[in-house]
Amino acid sequence: MPEADESEKEKQFYVDVPAKSEPFFLKGCNSIDWGMKNRLSRIFDPRSGKTVMLAIDHGYFQGPTTGLERVDVTILPLLPYADTLMLTRGILRTIIPPTFDKGIVLRASGGPSILSELSNEQIAIDIDEAIRLNVAAMAVQVFIGGKMETQTIHNMTRLVDMGNRYGIPVLGVTAVGKEMSRDAKYMRLASRIIAELGVTYVKTYYVPEDFDTVVAACPVPIVIAGGKKLPELDALIMAYNAIQDGAAGVDMGRNIFQSESPVAMIKALRKIVHEGEKPKAAYDFFMTEKNEAKQG
């Protein structure tokens, strides 16, 4: 039994102070539950409202990708600078220390390898597993216009239902097949369908023209994938433009871990995403960090 409240101090109910009711900091996320908002706050930094996700899940269909041959050697040094890691349960369990206390975005779809039809994916985890691994979100690939479009959409809607049951957000990833045109019209179509069908946030590719309309037409936050390796300055310019156009962050892989200096690159990206640094200044910072790392 608790002890009786015998304090002599007069009770204070602050009746003249209205209760706080603040909107959640992420677009379109006001109506979701506390647990989901808490998980999203382990992906997006509530101070900037943005995220630098480090994507290292490529091995789920292409095996030991360049730069990811030894995740323990090449990726662990980057962890202090990532807001979130996007990866498979295999790499999470075998290599990532459980002391990593930022968000994990778990790759939740899979099936085909690079040797077969990539859109032929299915859900590749059980919700129990996502809960057991204490993940902040689950990621599913959706091939709008692809051969197995409907199957991948149903993977997503089933995952959204599972995630909603337990308060786990779902990241819908627009997978752009070789035959699709990478333009704003396609990205608007894909992102909007994915958001309409219930994901918490969307990952898509940046397109130089009218990306702001892709963001505007999507009712939930958008993060951009990096795509194939670019010169560092170009990747920083792309990240800057995406943020200026309203993206809520980046989910980058190859442009970080295939960089000539991955730690310097992810630090430079943080400057752009969280501090609104201009690309040239972020690139100068990258060069300084890179050279210092060489000397050290």
Ligand code: R5P
């Ligand atoms: C693709 O297979 C994965 O979803 C990657 O996480 C995604 O493509 C981001 O990686 P990158 O920046 O290398 O394109």
